Amino acid sequence: MGFFKIFDLDHGNDPGAANGANRYIPITILDANAIRRESAQTGDAIGQIVEEKSQQITAVLTQEVDGDLHDTLAYAIREILRNAVEHSHSDCVRFCAQLYPRMDRVEVVILDKGRGILPSFAMNPFVDPSTDREAINISLMPGVSGTAFKGSKINTRTDDWKNSGYGLYMTNRICRMGGDFFIGSNSAGVLLEDGKKIDYRFHHQGTLLRLTIKPSRVANLKSRLLEFSEQGKASATRLRGTVLHPSTASHMLTVDYQDS
Ligand SMILES: Nc1ncnc2c1ncn2[C@@H]1O[C@H](COP(=O)(O)OP(=O)(O)OP(=O)(O)O)[C@@H](O)[C@H]1O
Ligand SMILES: [Mg+2]
Incomplete structure (x- = not known):
């Protein structure tokens, strides 16, 4: 699947060269700048362009074009790809994925080599993370965004694709229904499972x-x-207008969502 060549070892296929049959997507490199350019030229939102890619990836994994599994995966993959294009400033996004039917498991890895999550919150006056770990905890909160906050320019947009700070929250809730969710950014990593939050040290320039x-x-x-978004909105209403402290975010991730 392009594993060796991705770190310059001359063995096997180039990334993206394997055909990705059998419910797996080989390591694939997406040109993030090309998507940004396409969005600027056509007026189509980045989310809309990425939606098509995510549908294609999901169809290979599930061998279906609709249904609950297809829709869930397409949604989750789209939100993470979209974040990498919208927020990371990275030139490209790498991903790979596999569905293991007998193990009742799908795994998707998506990474960028961009600025990481901490600097992405620099413009939001309602959050003030000072470490990568604090920034990750905050990014997973419902309704918290580096671009969409009270008084921000993006909040004046009216289209369906404007940021609202729910992508990572909804995605981690979906994964925690029996699976798990790992996010690492620069020096910190967090693994969320149903009822558990484990902090890791991490080393990667960008976000994975x-x-x-x-x-x-x-x-x-x-x-x-609907259930997740209603719970998220209730939490977001409690937080609105207050400066969200990183320890509050960490506490909420550990406690509030345990009964999902
Ligand atoms: N790959 C990334 N690189 C840098 N920052 C990121 C990345 N992914 C997420 N973030 C940061 O985390 C924040 C929360 O992400 P999330 O997907 O939950 O919300 P959003 O993208 O702002 O809004 P929505 O997903 O509702 O459109 C982002 O606003 C951004 O500041
Ligand atoms: Mg998002």
Whole structure:
């Protein structure tokens, strides 16, 4: 799947050269600048362009074009790819994925080599993380965004694709239905499982996510998404207008969502 050549060892396929049959996507490099250019030229939102890619990836993994598993994966992959293009400033995004039907497991890894999450919050006056770990904890909160906050320019947009700070929150809730969610950015990593949060040291310039989803647990996607977004909105309302302290974010991740 391009594993060796991605770190310059002359063995096997180039990244993206394997054909990705059998429910796996080989290591693939997406040109983030080309997507940004396409968005600027056509007026299509980055989310819309990335939606198509995410549908294609999901169709290879699930061998389906609709259904709960397809929709769940397409949603989660789109949100993470979109974040990398919208927030990382990275030239490209790398990803790979595999569905293991007998293990009832799908794994997706998406990474960028951009600025990382901490600097992405520099413009938001309602959050003030000082470490990579604090920034990650904050990024996972519902309604918290580096671009969309009270008084920000993006909040004046009216289209469906404007940021609202829910992508990482909804995605981690989906993964925690029987799977797990890892996010690492620059020096810190956080693994969220149902009822558990484990902090890791991490070393990667940029941001990496590994989503693990349990296909047998993703039934009734629409009602679960609605439930998560309602719980998220209730938390966001409690937080609105206050300066979100990093330790509050960490505490909420550990405690508040345990009964998901
Ligand atoms: N790959 C990334 N690189 C840098 N910063 C990121 C990355 N992914 C997320 N972030 C930061 O984390 C914040 C929260 O991400 P999240 O996806 O939850 O919300 P959003 O992208 O702002 O809004 P929405 O997903 O609702 O459109 C982002 O606003 C950004 O500041
Ligand atoms: Mg997002």
